[in-house]
Amino acid sequence: MMKKQVTFLSNIDSVSQVNDKYVEILRSDSMSVGLYQLFKTDIDNQLPHTEDEAYFVLSGSAKIEVEGKISNVRSGDVIYVAANQKHHFFDMKEDLKVLVFFAPAEYSTLM
Known part of the structure; x- marks a missing residue:
């Protein structure tokens, strides 16, 4: 029986972004x-x-x-965007921080 690995990130605020608006924090074949x-x-x-x-x-x-x-959109909302759909955030009333879930993993369908 194969053991599954569990990854736990206890504090999302501890993730630092260096010169970018997006940072990947978890990745597997099926999602990121x-x-x-x-x-x-x-x-x-x-x-x-x-x-x-x-x-x-x-x-x-x-x-x-x-x-x-x-x-x-505001804190607590969930937004679904299908593959290949044009989308963007705008008119930020305050700084916006979102978790992004890709399935399968981001850009894995290009490989």
């Missing part, structure tokens, strides 16, 4: 998880991803546009 942070003055210029993704808003508030549909 990262922390995405936008300051209220930032511009979110991300491109569509080749994998489905879900965002969990840890803190902050903003708007998100997904394929032309605009929604308000």
Whole structure:
């Protein structure tokens, strides 16, 4: 019987981002998880991803546009974006911090 590895990150605030808005914190073949942070003055210029993704808003508030549909988001919200859909956050009312879940792992379908 194969043992499964468990990874535990006790404090998301301990993850440091070096010169980037996104840092991957967990990865397996079937999924990846990262922390995405936008300051209220930032511009979110991300491109569509080749994998489905879900965002969990840890803190902050903003708007998100997904394929032309605009929604308000705030702490505690979950947003689903299907693969290859155009999307971006904008109009940050305060700094925005989100957990990003990709399935399968981000960019793994390109390999």
